[in-house]
Amino acid sequence: MSFILPEVVLQRAIANGMVKLKSSESAFKNIFAQYESDELDPHYGTAYVNGIWSWFSDTTIPVVQSFSFDPQKVPCFSIHLASETDDEGKAAIGDYFGMGEDAEEGVNPMTVMLDIGIHATNSKDHVLWMYYIVNYLLYKEKKLMRKLGLQLTTFSASEYNKDSQYMAENIWSRWVRFKCNVQNFLDADEYDQIDDLEVHVQYDRKDDTDDSDLVPSVIPK
Numbered sequence: 001m002s003f004i005l006p007e008v009v010l011q012r013a014i015a016n017g018m019v020k021l022k023s024s025e026s027a028f029k030n031i032f033a034q035y036e037s038d039e040l041d042p043h044y045g046t047a048y049v050n051g052i053w054s055w056f057s058d059t060t061i062p063v064v065q066s067f068s069f070d071p072q073k074v075p076c077f078s079i080h081l082a083s084e085t086d087d088e089g090k091a092a093i094g095d096y097f098g099m100g101e102d103a104e105e106g107v108n109p110m111t112v113m114l115d116i117g118i119h120a121t122n123s124k125d126h127v128l129w130m131y132y133i134v135n136y137l138l139y140k141e142k143k144l145m146r147k148l149g150l151q152l153t154t155f156s157a158s159e160y161n162k163d164s165q166y167m168a169e170n171i172w173s174r175w176v177r178f179k180c181n182v183q184n185f186l187d188a189d190e191y192d193q194i195d196d197l198e199v200h201v202q203y204d205r206k207d208d209t210d211d212s213d214l215v216p217s218v219i220p221k
Helices: 006-022 025-031 045-058 124-140 142-147 164-169
Strands: 063-065 076-086 096-099 103-121 151-157 171-190 199-204 215-220
Touching: 006 025, 006 045, 006 063, 006 076, 006 103, 006 124, 006 142, 006 171, 025 045, 025 124, 045 124, 103 124, 124 142, 124 151, 124 171, 142 151
Parallel strands: 063 076
Antiparallel strands: 076 103, 096 103, 103 171, 151 171, 199 215
């Protein structure tokens, strides 16, 4: 049991999902299969989906923490902590969780908001494709995120826009607000340690004839 680092977990989950998705063309094309539907096929179709796959498989898309965001790394996904607050609805009495090995276990439930930035250059289509890729990964990697401590994960998204602070680089962005709950665990009050115990053994005789009837009784000294 330990503290949960939600930015690190989310970064690892998306990066891990990207590796697996790059190794599975069929899974990737399933994300964009609607482009091949009868209604959309005349305007998009299989050739368009193949083009998305070629772009994705040939493009390095890192997942970075926002503090290390660099326009030279675009396209990329960035992870940014928006807020982290005590979850009063899940608070434990006295922050008590249970009995640990050496101390009582304390618990600190938190509600966490993370912003996932989707950044691309030149084409808004790239931002659109990346959004549906990360949308897929946030569901696909839920099991890993739960294992690493992110519970009750949900998300919502904004429209894409041209990032004014990177206007010269023509960077387009779209933001996904990711919400989850975490429980941070810590050692609370340590147990009293008994380093030494002295006892005095006294034998009580049941009768006066047979030593086999001696019964030991342990008396703390």
